[in-house]
Amino acid sequence: MTTENRPLTADVIRALPKVVLHDHLDGGLRPATILELAAEVGHELPAHDAESLATWFAESADSGSLVRYLETFDHTIAVMQTHEALARVAREAVLDLAADGVVYAEQRWAPEQHLQRGLTLQETVDAVQAGIEQGVAAAAAEGRTIRVGQLVTAMRHADRWQEIAELAVANRTNGVVGFDIAGAEDGFPPSRHAEIWSYLAANNFPVTIHAGEAAGPESIAEAVHLGQAGRIGHGVRIVEDIAFDPAHPHSAEGEPGTAALGLLAHWVRDHQIPLELCPSSNVQTGAATSIADHPITRLKELDFAVTLNTDNRLMSRTSMTQEMTLLVEQAGWTIDDLADVTMTAAWSAFVHHDERRALVDDVILPGYQLVEGAQV
Numbered sequence: 406m407t408t409e410n411r412p413l414t415a416d417v418i419r420a421l422p423k424v425v426l427h428d429h430l431d432g433g434l435r436p437a438t439i440l441e442l443a444a445e446v447g448h449e450l451p452a453h454d455a456e457s458l459a460t461w462f463a464e465s466a467d468s469g470s471l472v473r474y475l476e477t478f479d480h481t482i483a484v485m486q487t488h489e490a491l492a493r494v495a496r497e498a499v500l501d502l503a504a505d506g507v508v509y510a511e512q513r514w515a516p517e518q519h520l521q522r523g524l525t526l527q528e529t530v531d532a533v534q535a536g537i538e539q540g541v542a543a544a545a546a547e548g549r550t551i552r553v554g555q556l557v558t559a560m561r562h563a564d565r566w567q568e569i570a571e572l573a574v575a576n577r578t579n580g581v582v583g584f585d586i587a588g589a590e591d592g593f594p595p596s597r598h599a600e601i602w603s604y605l606a607a608n609n610f611p612v613t614i615h616a617g618e619a620a621g622p623e624s625i626a627e628a629v630h631l632g633q634a635g636r637i638g639h640g641v642r643i644v645e646d647i648a649f650d651p652a653h654p655h656s657a658e659g660e661p662g663t664a665a666l667g668l669l670a671h672w673v674r675d676h677q678i679p680l681e682l683c684p685s686s687n688v689q690t691g692a693a694t695s696i697a698d699h700p701i702t703r704l705k706e707l708d709f710a711v712t713l714n715t716d717n718r719l720m721s722r723t724s725m726t727q728e729m730t731l732l733v734e735q736a737g738w739t740i741d742d743l744a745d746v747t748m749t750a751a752w753s754a755f756v757h758h759d760e761r762r763a764l765v766d767d768v769i770l771p772g773y774q775l776v777e778g779a780q781v
């Protein structure tokens with residue numbers, strides 16, 4: 406019996422080694438933890454038990470508007486304002502990812518949003534790093550090996566980009582592996598503070614930029630050309646620079662779909678700039694209509710460097726296993742497709758080449774062989 410003959414169920418998928426590059430720390434809290442932390446600091450929540458709170462986050466995020474979606478973060482950020490709270494949230498995120506089969510993760514978050522109760526920027530990074538290290542150790546005690554790096558984010562509207570970029574660079578030996586900008590894309594393009602990109606490049610510091618989610622292809626062009634981004638956060642709207650033949654939008658019987666790429670789409674594909682695609686999140690914010698029609702499948706068929714991600718596990722009630730299962734059930738993905746995006750993500754991780762090779766050779770390939778072997 407081959408893997409083709411066995412259904413690729415969520416249980417099988419959960420056992421596969423996974424890599425997640427786009428997962429927000431403040432979008433992945435456990436509902437029960439939010440309740441406990443909110444009670445400690447007297448923060449008023451819109452629901453009072455874990456299940457209804459989980460539902461509130463998912464439904465609020467389901468409004469079809471990125472702005473509404475981002476408002477849900479007011480509640481998670483409100484309870485992440487002390488060393489203990491930041492460390493706990495980071496520790497639990499690592500444990501939840503490890504239990505989902507994730508072997509390498511990057512956790513992104515914006516230190517400037519965690520200063521409301523007196524922490525300094527540096528103290529917030531130290532708190533998250535302490536939590537990550539506790540989580541990695543606790544996962545190891547349960548027999549799960551996971552590596553986790555921090556991506557330090559500057560909020561686009563807050564105009565502290567240079568300060569946050571310097572914080573990221575100063576912490577490259579303290580667990581910070583890259584820099585990102587996030588928040589409302591429209592009106593706050595990378596060119597708003599063009600000088601930081603040359604600062605980061607001069608420091609050989611890895612950059613990923615949210616682009617091509619709420620804003621169109623022009624935001625992706627700025628991210629890759631001005632921002633010199635090594636990866637694009639989302640980037641799903643690169644499809645607007647691709648003319649798909651309506652008669653042949655998808656591949657059939659292994660034949661590639663028919664499509665004419667614009668110059669930017671060519672550039673992104675020619676340079677194999679990884680796209681951090683997040684299907685469920687895009688359906689919630691309206692950047693995609695459904696999982697079945699999500700551009701991730703067409704972009705992968707066209708040989709873009711596609712990675713699969715969760716974005717916000719709480720708001721999208723998702724996990725890597727869930728995203729993979731949805732694509733298998735609704736977009737026809739196979740175990741080979743899951744392996745492809747996992748490999749691409751591993752080779753796109755913000756660690757050095759030898760570390761990526763070790764991740765692929767020593768962790769991911771043996772992990773796939775184990776699952777495939779168990780299915781024979």
Ligand SMILES: [Zn+2]
Pocket residue numbers: 427429587615638716
């Ligand atoms: Zn994001």
